[in-house]
Amino acid sequence: MAKDTLTITDNRTGKTYELPIEHDTIRAADLRQIKVNSDDFGMMTYDPGYMNTAACKSAITYIDGDRGILEYRGYPIDQLAEKASFLETAYLILHGELPDRGQLDEWTYQITHHTMLNENAKKFMDGFRYDAHPMGMFVSTVAALSTFYPESKSVFDANVRRKQIFRLIAKVPTVAAFAYRHITGMPFAYPDNDLSYTANFLNMLFKRTELKYQANPILERAMDILFILHADHEQNCSTSSMRMVGSAQTDPYCSLAAAAAALYGPLHGGANEAVLKMLNEIGSKANIPALIKRAKAGEVRLMGFGHRVYKNYDPRARIVKKTAEEVFEVTGRNELIDIAIELERIALEDDYFIKRKLYPNVDFYSGIIYQAMGFPVEMFPVLFAIPRTAGWLAQWQEMLVDKDQKIGRPRQIYLGPTTRDFVPMEQRSLVVAKAER
Ligand code: ACO
Secondary structure (H helix, E strand, O other): OOOOEEEEEEOOOOEEEEEEOEOOEOOHHHHHHOOOOOOOOOOOOOOHHHOOOOOOOOOOEEEEOOOOEEEEOOEEHHHHHHHOOHHHHHHHHHHOOOOOHHHHHHHHHHHHOOOOOOHHHHHHHHOOOOOOOHHHHHHHHHHHHHHHOHHHHOOOOHHHHHHHHHHHHHHHHHHHHHHHHHHOOOOOOOOOOOOOHHHHHHHHHHOOOOOOOOOOHHHHHHHHHHHHHOOOOOOOHHHHHHHHHHOOOOOHHHHHHHHHHHHOOOOOOOHHHHHHHHHHHHOOHHHHHHHHHHHHOOOOOOOOEOOOOOOOOOHHHHHHHHHHHHHHHHHOOOOHHHHHHHHHHHHHOOHHHHHOOOOEOOHHHHHHHHHHOOOOHHHHHHHHHHHHHHHHHHHHHHHHHOOOOOOOOOOOOOOOOOOOOOOOHHHHHHHHHHHHO
């Protein structure tokens, strides 16, 4: 008869163990009973990069990488990108359900009215060097915000958490825009409460001498769609960092700064910057086959290709590609899109990429849009961090109220020297010489 258990036989001892299966997983701690001797530590799993380890139970984002499916709280990403706004999506991600009209109005009001940065935070940002990377400014300013809101340390108080969630979702566009104005030598532009979340962001970025900034509705909506697509992506490197740091009961500002730092890496949120660099280096369609050859030889990676989870077309990439065409109607065509489309076509017909299930990911086309909208490449990971703030906070909150969760603390397989006596300085050269013989 079928049973929800797993039977393991340890061939070192001949002993058999029966472990319960729940949600297609076994508890790693159940393996600890598998021992050769009673003083053994017990069996562990070895899983660098957490390729096959579930570190939490979550009800926020569902991904089926083989079928190219992404859903927030059960709603398919393409429906949200078509029908919802970013703030509505952020509410959904954080609360589990779509808001009704009253809830959305209240949510929007609260976020709109927390967009200002304390003037001292603004001064802090002014202190960065003229050419500081905006992601470095973003990470450190978000961490610095914790010093303005010391009550945020009360992470188990639901009301305190709620306030910090408003503040963080509201303030990250302001921090991002101030970083942009700093590197472009422009005076900071304050938030405008009459505008939508994304129109206000465009206002703080691009407002010049006009009294009232008017956002182009196509660019405002394109930015909103990009924000929806980037709002959450379950347990990736940055989200796991948020959960890991948050598991020490660190306040949400410092936890979120750690998540943003993870996002900064070129294998994660920095990939769209790398894609643009790659497309610029390719320069013309004629040079694509040579790059494909180098990628197949393992000399380079096609940036924006491949994903740890998606072994099919990243559903977000399809929406970004479509959004790019709409943006170009306003900004003019970014020539790099033609190189990107041709690169995708050639790669998707090539055995190397087919066999390894390497498809364009969300970053493959997003950088092309951002460049067409006038952003320097250094801003790309910052543009990613703004919407992901909603996801990070939802995951952080879910972790805090989950009774199963403990401070994050992986194990290791120790392969270093066994116990040995301290060697006094005067004897060390002898020890080194002996070791080198
Ligand atoms: N170009 C060429 N070959 C690749 C690429 C690529 N972009 N990505 C993976 N491969 C190859 C690897 O060389 C490997 O081949 P092998 O089996 O012959 O050794 C195989 O595909 C599997 O690669 P892994 O590195 O094991 O895959 P992993 O799941 O660890 O990596 C990652 C996923 C990091 C995204 C990888 O595909 C990559 O480096 N892509 C480029 C960077 C990128 O676009 N990152 C953005 C990810 S999306 C995001 O963070 C929002």
